[in-house]
Amino acid sequence: GAGVSQSPRYKVAKRGQDVALRCDPISGHVSLFWYQQALGQGPEFLTYFQNEAQLDKSGLPSDRFFAERPEGSVSTLKIQRTQQEDSAVYLCASSLEGRDEQYFGPGTRLTVT
């Protein structure tokens, strides 16, 4: 079946604009994760969903970041009033359940100018 897909693949936003990043996980995967990857660094955890429940949002860097997964499948990561430090690749991953291996999407590269 299809892997994890993300859209858009690239996004350029002017500082202060709001952006919405979409993730379509693998069908049937219960767990969904968002990570942020700065240039030259490893991915860093942002938030985790089990079905529609957001069980952990401890990695969200500020209250400008908001994520949802209302029907337990597609997820959206929203960043309000973008800042230059938000420039990064945003990766979505899904896993069947529990501590199974996570499968990653291609990421959305966000550039804030």
Place this chain on the structure above:
Amino acid sequence: AQKVTQAQTEISVVEKEDVTLDCVYETRDTTYYLFWYKQPPSGELVFLIRRNSFDEQNEISGRYSWNFQKSTSSFNFTITASQVVDSAVYFCALSVLTQGGSEKLVFGKGTKLTVNP
């Protein structure tokens, strides 16, 4: 602290050489999982292996092999007879349980491997 250290930032080898990527981890959990992912220039993270902390058997998959040693908290990755297509950034990661039953992956900073023809 729960962390992963990949001390080698960049490695460059000539095709057909063997190469080992080091990974050292710290965790307070008694049960945990370790992972290796490959990130080619295209950017997508590709899952390579998951290892349970109770299973210390070494694993081999084709030209890839992994050496898990709990005593030294290491989970090293060896590529035998490297090929140009192996050029990528390789990440080691640790699965960390958090309160509420959630989990996350804690990644190292990655090792950039360049295989030259």
